[in-house]
Amino acid sequence: MEQDIERVLYSEEALRERLQELGRDISRDYAGKEPVFIGVLKGSFVFMADLVRQVTIPCSLDFMAVSSYGAGTTSTGAVKIGKDLSENIEGRHVIIVEDILDSGNTLSYLMDYLGAHKPASLAIVTLFDKPSRRTKPVYPRYTGFTIEDEFIVGYGLDYAEKYRNLPYVGVLRRVIYSE
Ligand code: IMP
Ligand code: MG
Secondary structure, three states: OHHHEEEEEEOHHHHHHHHHHHHHHHHHHOOOOOOEEEEEEOOOHHHHHHHHOOOOOOOEEEEEEEEOOOOOOOOOOOOEEEEOOOOOOOOOEEEEEEEEEOOOHHHHHHHHHHHOOOOOEEEEEEEEEOHHHOOOOOOOOEEEEEOOOOOEEEOOEOEOOEOOOOOOEEEEOHHHHHO
16 A cells, blocks of 8 residues: 555644644534534544544534545546435534545535534534635635645545555555556
8 A cells, every 4th residue: 555655645643633623623612512523424434533532522423425436536526325314413513524625516515415404503624625626615614734636545535445544644646546
C-alpha cells in the first residue's frame, strides 16, 4: 500500500490535533442539545469513531450508507441509499459526519433527504473539503481541512475500496487511477 502513496498529507498526529479542536467546538456549540451524529458510510467510519470520542456532551449515533461514486475518482451525480436511518430524527439536532466534500452531490442530496424528516437543526461536519470541485451549493458548519484538487486516501477514504485502513491521509499516486 505504502508504495502507492505519493506523499503523506496529514499524519496521525495532525489528524488527532484537528479532531480535538472539532470535538471541542461541537461540544461547546451543542451543549444541552444532545445531538445525533449521522455517519455517512463507508468513508466516515474512522473519522466518526475518533470525532465522537472528542465530544464531551451527551449524544447519539446513526449511520447511512450512500454512494455517488463507482470505482473511479469522479462523481456520477446519482446518489443511491444503501442503508437508511435506524432512528427517528424528528425534532433532533442532527450533525452529518462526512469524510470529504467534493462536488457536493452526496451532501446536497442528504441535506434535502434529512431535512424532510423535520430535524430541529441540520449541520455538516466534514473532515476534508475540496471547494474547487463544487457543483452544488453545500456549506459545512465544521471543516477539518480545506485541500487542493488531489485524490486522497487513508483514514477511512478509499480508492476502489482500498487504503481505508491507512492510519494517515496521503495523496494517491496518479498512475494508480489513470492506468
Ligand atoms: P461528492 O458527492 O462529489 O461531494 O463526493 C463525496 C464522496 O466522494 C466522498 O464521500 C468520497 O467517498 C468520494 N471522494 C471524493 N473525493 C475523494 C478523494 O479525494 N478520495 C477518496 N474519496 C473521495
Ligand atoms: Mg468513497
